[in-house]
Every structure is written in C-alpha cells, then in structure tokens.
Amino acid sequence: MPNFVKVASTSDLKPGENKVVNVNGNEVALFNIDGEFFAITNTCPHRGGPLGEGFLEGEVVTCPWHGWRFNVKTGVSPVMPTAKVPTYKVKVEANDVMVSVE
Numbered sequence: 001m002p003n004f005v006k007v008a009s010t011s012d013l014k015p016g017e018n019k020v021v022n023v024n025g026n027e028v029a030l031f032n033i034d035g036e037f038f039a040i041t042n043t044c045p046h047r048g049g050p051l052g053e054g055f056l057e058g059e060v061v062t063c064p065w066h067g068w069r070f071n072v073k074t075g076v077s078p079v080m081p082t083a084k085v086p087t088y089k090v091k092v093e094a095n096d097v098m099v100s101v102e
C-alpha cells in the first residue's frame with residue numbers, strides 16, 4: 001500500500017505553478033497542470049538543481065540551474081529521452097494534495 005503524505009492544499013498552487021515539498025524527508029517537486037497535480041523528484045540528475053523551483057511551461061519544467069527539461073507527467077526529458085527522473089503518485093482528497101514516494 002502506498003503511504004500518502006499530505007504536502008499541500010489544493011489552493012496552495014494555482015494551475016501553472018510549482019513548489020518544493022517534503023515527503024518523509026524526500027524533497028519532491030509538485031506541479032499543478034490545469035488543476036491536476038503531479039510530482040517528480042526535486043533533484044535534477046544533472047547537478048542536483050531544484051526542479052521544484054524551475055520554470056513550468058505546459059507539462060515541461062526547466063531546471064533553474066542549467067536548463068535541463070523534464071515532462072512532469074512522465075519524468076522523461078523531451079530533448080533527450082534517455083534522461084529521466086522518478087515520478088511519484090499523487091492523489092487529492094477533499095482539499096488535500098497527497099504524495100507517495102514509495
């Protein structure tokens with residue numbers, strides 16, 4: 001059973017916004033795309049930049065450090081398909097956004 005942890009309220013992130021949250025000590029990047037929430041690791045595989053502080057455009061976030069890009073729904077880079085970051089399960093219950101990193 002995935003262990004879901006509340007990380008935000010639905011009103012904390014507007015569509016097109018993202019932020020860094022903590023799930024049991026793991027830094028996770030949370031995104032709101034058209035009212036739907038998605039989560040990937042916060043750690044960019046290039047040099048560890050904070051993807052949750054990146055620039056979100058459609059489904060793609062750009063790392064704020066050197067510009068690597070990842071689709072936040074799939075974790076896959078649209079530029080280099082071999083570059084991939086872990087994605088995490090998200091569920092919304094009432095106004096709670098919950099993430100499981102298991």
Ligand code: FES
Pocket residue numbers: 044045046047048049063064065066067068
């Ligand atoms: S650390 Fe993310 S692009 Fe370099």
